[in-house]
Amino acid sequence: MEPRIATVSQINGYIKKILDHNQILNNVWVKGEISNFKNHYSGHLYLTLKDEGGVLKAVMFKSAAKMLNFMPQDGMKVMARGRVSVYEASGAYQLYIEEMIPDGVGDLYVAYEQLKKKLEDEGLFKQEFKKPIPRFPERVGVATATTGAAVRDIINVITRRYPLAEIIIYPTQVQGAGAAESIVKAIEYFNKHKMADTIIAGRGGGSIEDLWAFNEEIVARAIFASKIPIISAVGHETDFTIADFVADLRAPTPSAAAEIAVPSTAELKTLIAGASIRGANAIMKQIEQRRLILKRFKLKTPKSRIDDENLRLDNLLRRMEQSLKLKFTEKRKLLGEAAGKLDALSPLQTLSRGYAIPIEKDGSVIRSVKNMHSGDEFTLKLKDGDTECIVK
Secondary structure, three states, X not given: OOOOOOOHHHHHHHHHHHHHOOHHHHOEEEEEEEEEEEXXXXXXXXXXXXXXXXXXXXXXXXXXXXXXXXXXXXXXXXXXXXXXXXXXXXXXXXEEEEXXXXXXXXXHHHHHHHHHHHHHHHOOOOHHHOOOOOOOOOXXXXXXXXXXXXXXXXXXXXXXXXXXXXXXXXXXXXXXXXHHHHHHHHHHHHHHHOOOOEEEEXXXXXXXXXXXHHHOHHHHXXXXXXXXXXXXXXXXXXXOOHHHHHOOEEOOOHHHHHHHXXXXXXXXXHHHHHHHHHHHHHHHHHHHHHHHHHHHOOOOOHHHHHHHHHHHHHHHHHHHHHHHHHHHHHHHHHHHHHHHHHHHXXXXXXXXXXXXXXXXXXXXXXXXXXXOOOOOEEEEEEOOEEEEXXXX
């Protein structure tokens, strides 16, 4: 009997048929840790599931991958549902994944953490981008469901605290499929038509699934892009959504958001009354200060003004007289000092010590015997007079 000879393709095709007709392997859940993960540009996901005893190649096509609420990563433990089959071209069998959830952690929570980190890294949570909430808004926009406690609480609080504000409600779906798109439309409507000074976006509390619309990326980006300040009011005090981190201000409840959005009329009245009292006191103080100034500058009669001018003139004359006396004394002292110096240098002072001065007929002083000749006449000036002399 001749042996049967099969081609590689035939073997691979045969094994594929066996696997494809196996009811267990056609719809099986596989638990393992992701490794060798690759997010292909086509949208398909390629990975390997492993545990302590082995590995299993897997692929998740784009049609199934786009349904994920989280992005798989290496090291993540997951449970994947799909079918095991053979890829005939390579002869390798693999798991064709149709559904995947994190093992031990809800997929929504993982998606929440991943989106939160992504937006935080982009800077959408930074305080520098937060817009201030207007203190006295004329119109408050509310993006929430028209049926429910949240909208009633917001209306009651605003009406009680600040009835001057106009409340504009945009009916918004806040839960289920299409809720995220509905919230985005509400925010865009208020901005496009400039219908509000402040927007309150929120709903009452619930599970993470109930609040999930406020964790969607499109809602976060719409809040960040809004030119109108937004107060997020999602859930109860312990619930935080992505919208809370992006919004300009976070309120723990819808009622608290309404209190933040508008001032209290009663508090304003108290502030106005206090300001009025302080203003009146300030005015009275200014009046008293002006009265004191006027007292110092009272109007005078012509006679009193003339008397004041006479006194001022007498005072100026006295000061001028004192100044002249002082100048005269200084000049006399300087003159005495100069006279003393001149006297010390005077020829007469020399004569008083027994000296004589020979003087020519023209009055010039004879300074040397070389200038004197026999028979010359000259005058000899002495201390007590002059005498005529002849040179021999």
